[in-house]
Every structure is written in structure tokens, then in C-alpha cells.
Amino acid sequence: MIQTVLAFVFALGSLIIFHELGHFLVARWCGVRVLRFSIGMGKPIFVKKFGNSPTEWTISAIPLGGYVKMLDSREVPKSEMTDDDLREDFSGKSVWRRIAIVAAGPIANFLLAIVLFSVLFMVGIADPIAKIRVASQTSTAYQSGFRHGDHILRIDGEAVQSWSDMRWKLMQKGLNKQDAIIAFERPNRDRATSMDQLEIKLPTSQLSASDLEADFLNKMGIGLYRGLATIQEVSPNGLAAKAGLQAGDQILEIDDHKILDGRELVDIISASPGKTLTMLVSSAKQEFEVQITPDSVLENGKRIGRIQVPLASNMEMTTITYSGLDAIAKGAFKTWQTSVLTLKMIGNMLLGDVSWKNITGPLTIADYAGQTARIGLISYISFIALISISLGVMNLLPIPVLDGGHLLYYSLExxxxxxxxxxxxxxxxxxxxxxxxCLMVVAFFNDIVRLMS
Incomplete structure (x- = not known):
């Protein structure tokens, strides 16, 4: 809980600071007097001035949002203002300067996302390769021509760099109601060292809005390829050791059923409490059969099977790395793509094609902040970049009170x-x-329902 709170406070606080700094710096550059720079809303609980500066640096009671208060003749009668006041009056500036000041906040969020993504691309982002798991012969993926272990190379001619990249491209195809032309490679059965280059059309245009909200890849029968079910270690007095299993052994079949990967092995064992299973095992020296009876364990009111054997992670990974200007260009492109996708999702919500359940509030953001912080620094930085983009896009919506509403006024002017x-x-x-x-109420309601469920 402490880690989640700290991760949330740091993420949200840094994004608010960058957003408000955008307003502040451009306001000062345009010659506007800034009276207060506040992190948080409501009653100030900490106020500090530096030297002769007119700006109060403030931390306020409600830690959601922030604001920059500028000298504005709409709030102070001009008769009470001096010549210096009038020169630094926000409303007295040209409309283009006012537009620049208001737009600077969201732009700062986009720039922060570009910087964070660029740094991640320079450091290198580790991700599973786009190798797929296809378990069901009735699935859309299988019917389209995919088979277990196929490695995705390109989607509509664009190179696929990793699993996340593949998922992103397919989601965009689904949102645009377009089918995806996918090039992939598959081991040649006749020549073990050769790969066949193939191409199929995946009907992503048939994905509904509800499919895209959930795990749409699983809906199509596509999972992450995890390699053969390999035993990582064996307890000396455990069931596996008594059956003759050792670390490094691979489970090939159970009761003549071919095992695709560790996930399927766990599913079969979990569904077989107290039932004797015959396993075909491959060791470093030979293949052999063993019989093992999973223990019956009560979990969530249901009996499941367990043999207490940790499995090795066999996912094939890749590291995506760019240098210099290439990393910056890639960071800018990813920020642009994410912004466009966010706008499309908002548009689909307004049209009723996407559920309003997708609106999330601070509780969900805090939850994800804690989860990504526990996963690692790269995941946490990626999370901050994504939230920064969302903050920038949301603030540009033409809703009065938000920056986008003010930009709408000035555009009309x-x-x-x-x-x-x-x-x-x-x-x-x-x-x-x-x-x-209303949006805040919906967001809090969705957060509570999501956490309770």
C-alpha cells in the first residue's frame, strides 16, 4: 500500500508540475505576471515566495490537479491597476499569446512523454517476440491459417518488432474496422533448419467495441508463445521427485495429449485433483513415461490439482533499442500514435461504440502506478508517459474549464x-x-466497481 501511494503521488505530482510549468514558463515569456503556482486544488497548506518575485509557490489541500493563477483584468477592476499591472495583464495580451499560454500545459505533457519514450528507446525495452500461441482449432486465428509457434514478421507491410508492437498494430486495425494482412514465418517440417514465409488475412474488422475493450487477442484465439513446459526445479521429497522428474525435464504429453506449453500443463494438472496422469517426458538423455497423481487442494471453494513444481520461463525476448535522433523520432511517433488512439477511444465512447466503463479515475491510476512500480523502472516510466499523454489529450478537449475550452474561446475570437x-x-x-x-463521478464509480470486482 505504501509503495502504491508513493508511486501514485510521484507520478501524478510530476505530471501536474510539468503541465503547470508549461503554462508558467510561456506566461512569463509572454510578459504575463504569475500570481500563484499551485500543486493541488483548494485551500493552500504551504505558501512560499522567493525574493522579489510576485509568484506564490503553493501546495494545496486537494492533491488532484493544480493551477497557475495570472494577473487578469477580468478579476481586478482596471481602475485599480497600475501601468505595470496593465503591461503584465493576461487579458490584455494578444489572442495568439493567450493561445500559446493555454496550449503550453498540454504541450508540456506531450513533450514529457516524448522525452520519456526516447530515453526508454535509448536504454532498450525488453519485450517478448511476436511469436503466437494458438491452442484452439475452432478459433479465428486457427481458421485464418495461424498455427502454434508462428512468428509474426509484418502487419500490412510494417515490420513487427515485438509482442506489444503486434498487439498495438492489431488494435488499431480493429478500431479502424480493417482486416490485417500478416506476414509470418513457420518452421518447415521437412527441413528442420528452414523457415517458410507465409501470409494470411486476419479479420480484425469483425472485432466489436466490447472485444477491443477486453482481451481481443484471446477472443481471436491468439496467446503469447511460451515454449515447452520445462521444469525449473524439483523438491527432493515432492511428488515430482518421487515420480522421477528432474530440473530441466520437458513435459511433452499427458495421457497422449500433446502439451503446448507450461500454461496448458498447469490447466490440465489443476483440472485433475487426485487423478493419476501419465506423462511423456523428455530429458537430456532420453524420452520416458512417468505416472503422477496431483494433490487435491481446496482453493476458493473448489478442489484443484497441484504437483508443486515451478516451471521455467521459456519466453523468447527481444530488446528494442534506438540511438540518438532515431530514439527521439520513435518517441515522438509513439506519443502521436497513442494520442490518436486515445482520441479515437473517446470518440467511440461518445458514439456509444465503447463502454463508459473505460473511464478511469485516481484509484485505478494509483493501482496501476503501484503495479508498474513493482514490475520495474522501465514499466513505471512507460506508465508515466502514457498517463502524461492522456492528461494532455484530456486537457485539449473543448470542455469549458479545461484548457481546450479556453482554446475554443480564443479560436472563436x-x-x-x-x-x-x-x-x-x-x-x-x-x-x-x-x-x-459528472465525468469525475463516473470515473470514481468505475474505479470502485473495478476494485471490488
């Missing part, structure tokens, strides 16, 4: 040559606040 009347702006602000509160 550019088109009409005059600012929106204050009374209409006030009405829009109230409406935008109501929309924002």
Missing part, C-alpha cells in the same frame, strides 16, 4: 475578431464544470 461576451463565457464555464463533475 480569432474568427470573429472579438472576444466572447462575459455572460456567455460564464454560462459555458458552469456547463463545463457540470460536465467535469
Amino acid at each position: 480569432v474568427l470573429t475578431g472579438r472576444p466572447i461576451p462575459d455572460k456567455y463565457a460564464e454560462m459555458a464555464q458552469r456547463g463545463g464544470l457540470a460536465v467535469l463533475l
Whole structure:
């Protein structure tokens, strides 16, 4: 819990700081006086000024969001303002300067994501190769022509670098209602050292919105290839040792059923409490058969089988690395792709094609922050980059109260040559606040339901 809280506070705090720094720095560059830079909302609990600077650096009570308060003649009568005040007045600046100041916050979030992704690409991102598990002959993947162990090389002519890259490309195809033309390689049965290059069409256009919200690869019968079921270690007095199994042995068959990988081995053993199983085993020297009867263990009110043998991880991994400008270009491209995908998901929600259950709030973000922090630094940094993009996209939505709402006002001012009347702006602000509160209620509700389930 402590790790989750700390990971959440650091992630959210750093994103808020970068967002508000964008506003602050461009405001100062445009000659606007910044009265307060606040991390958090509501009542200030810490206030600090540095030297003769007019800016109060503040930490506020509600740790969700932040703001930069600028000198604004809409809030202070011009009759009470000095010439210096008027020169540093936000509302007195040209519309293009106001647009730059407001847009700087979301842009800072996108720039942060580009920097983080670029660093990750320079360091190297480890990911499983795009080698697939196809277990069911009735699945869409099998019917399309895929077989267990196929290695994906390209999707619509674009090289596939890893499992995550493959999943990303197929998700985009599904969202765009397009089929995917997939090139892959498969070992040649007649020539053990040769690989056949093949190509099939996967009907990703048939994926529904609900499929894309869930594990759409599993829906199509595609899983991650994990290699043969290999025993990592054997307890001296355990069931496996008594049956003659040793570390490094590979389980090939159970009761004449070919075992694809460790996942299938676990499934069969779990479904066989107290039942004697005949295993075909391959060791370093020979193949042999053993019989073993899994213990019957009560778990969640159900009897399952266990032989208490840890399995080795046989996933084939690759490390994606770029250098210099290539890493920056790749980071910028990934930020762009993620932003576009986020907008598409929002659009599909508005059209009713995607469930509003996908709206998440601070509880889910905190949960994922803790999970990724426990996995490792690279996963945690990737998580922060993704949340930074989401924050940037959400703030650009044309909802009054958000940055996007203000940009909408200023865009109309550019088109009409005059600012929106204050009374209409006030009405829009109230409406935008109501929309924002509704979204927050939905997000908290979804968070609670997700955590409870």
C-alpha cells in the first residue's frame, strides 16, 4: 500500500508540475505576471515566495490537479491597476499569446512523454517476440491459417518488432474496422533448419467495441508463445521427485495429449485433483513415461490439482533499442500514435461504440502506478508517459474549464475578431464544470466497481 501511494503521488505530482510549468514558463515569456503556482486544488497548506518575485509557490489541500493563477483584468477592476499591472495583464495580451499560454500545459505533457519514450528507446525495452500461441482449432486465428509457434514478421507491410508492437498494430486495425494482412514465418517440417514465409488475412474488422475493450487477442484465439513446459526445479521429497522428474525435464504429453506449453500443463494438472496422469517426458538423455497423481487442494471453494513444481520461463525476448535522433523520432511517433488512439477511444465512447466503463479515475491510476512500480523502472516510466499523454489529450478537449475550452474561446475570437461576451463565457464555464463533475463521478464509480470486482 505504501509503495502504491508513493508511486501514485510521484507520478501524478510530476505530471501536474510539468503541465503547470508549461503554462508558467510561456506566461512569463509572454510578459504575463504569475500570481500563484499551485500543486493541488483548494485551500493552500504551504505558501512560499522567493525574493522579489510576485509568484506564490503553493501546495494545496486537494492533491488532484493544480493551477497557475495570472494577473487578469477580468478579476481586478482596471481602475485599480497600475501601468505595470496593465503591461503584465493576461487579458490584455494578444489572442495568439493567450493561445500559446493555454496550449503550453498540454504541450508540456506531450513533450514529457516524448522525452520519456526516447530515453526508454535509448536504454532498450525488453519485450517478448511476436511469436503466437494458438491452442484452439475452432478459433479465428486457427481458421485464418495461424498455427502454434508462428512468428509474426509484418502487419500490412510494417515490420513487427515485438509482442506489444503486434498487439498495438492489431488494435488499431480493429478500431479502424480493417482486416490485417500478416506476414509470418513457420518452421518447415521437412527441413528442420528452414523457415517458410507465409501470409494470411486476419479479420480484425469483425472485432466489436466490447472485444477491443477486453482481451481481443484471446477472443481471436491468439496467446503469447511460451515454449515447452520445462521444469525449473524439483523438491527432493515432492511428488515430482518421487515420480522421477528432474530440473530441466520437458513435459511433452499427458495421457497422449500433446502439451503446448507450461500454461496448458498447469490447466490440465489443476483440472485433475487426485487423478493419476501419465506423462511423456523428455530429458537430456532420453524420452520416458512417468505416472503422477496431483494433490487435491481446496482453493476458493473448489478442489484443484497441484504437483508443486515451478516451471521455467521459456519466453523468447527481444530488446528494442534506438540511438540518438532515431530514439527521439520513435518517441515522438509513439506519443502521436497513442494520442490518436486515445482520441479515437473517446470518440467511440461518445458514439456509444465503447463502454463508459473505460473511464478511469485516481484509484485505478494509483493501482496501476503501484503495479508498474513493482514490475520495474522501465514499466513505471512507460506508465508515466502514457498517463502524461492522456492528461494532455484530456486537457485539449473543448470542455469549458479545461484548457481546450479556453482554446475554443480564443479560436472563436480569432474568427470573429472579438472576444466572447462575459455572460456567455460564464454560462459555458458552469456547463463545463457540470460536465467535469459528472465525468469525475463516473470515473470514481468505475474505479470502485473495478476494485471490488
